[in-house]
Amino acid sequence: MLGKLFAHEMRALAKPAGIMLGIMLLAGIIGIVGFTMADVMSDGFTYSSSPLASNGYIMLFMVTAFCGFVVWAGAVALFVFIVMRFYRTMFTDEGYLTLTLPVSTGALVAAKFLAAYLLMTVAALLAIALHSGMLGVLDSGGSMAATTMILSLLSGTFGIMSSSEVASVALGTLSMLVGIGYNVALAFGSLTLGAWWARRHKVAAAVGVYVGISWLLSLVFSIVSVIVALGGMGAVGALGAVTVLQTLLYAAIAVGFILLTGYLVRTKVDLS
Secondary structure, X not given: OHHHHHHHHHHHHHHHHHHHHHHXXXXXXXXXXXXXXXXXXXXXXXXXXXXXXXXXXXXXXXXXXXXXXXXXXHHHHHHHHHHHXXXXXXXXXXXXXXXXXXXXXXXXXXXXXXXXXXXXXXHHHHHHHHHHHHHHHHOOOHHHHHHHHHHHHOOOHHHHHOOOHHHHHHHHHHHHHXXXXXXXXXXXXXXXXXXXXXXXXXXXXXXXXXXXXXXXXXXXXXXXXXXXXXXXXXXXXXXXXXXXXXXXXXXXXXXXXXXXXXXXXXXXXXXX
């Protein structure tokens, strides 16, 4: 039954996800072409001798940089759409129909989470690939070097200070994959808590829960990372341990919020 529910979710999300991913892909391709043209132009003129070419270069660079923004904005828009669809199909009038299906609440929540996780992972990988292509034009190391840099930065302060690219990329990739699950589960759980607690403005309450928990955890680990980074010898290894601990905690929170969401929808949330 979980497989059928997952397939249904994927069919429902296929069109909007396809549109968002298509916009991201188009913006990324334009960005790569634009950066390539800008790189060629920068070798063919000087600012003092060709004002027209200089202005054209600046405009081209601004447009391509905007395309880079659109790539990440598309991923964020997809996330917001998926999360709001979860709210609409679970806690509005449509939720009455959803919860009358002859399946367990846990299976419903799990199917929605798996579909959201898969699509957001695809969006994140596409965004990284497109940005690597754009940055690779400007970096002498090419797209692979740019990909390594992006994934390393995803491992936080450890990626900045570590001299091991392999460890940084591995931790960055793990952090990204766990972070996607953490954000999806936290969003689903926040909406469920908002639907349970708040009499009015349920979505606003959910946003408050989501932002509050995310901000608090980010603040705590940022402070810990700074303290560890100032520790001198052995700081890099300790930062790696902090990143691993943060990743494990986020994974545990993701699992906990999915379980909590299923429990609250089944026993606490009153759609009347």
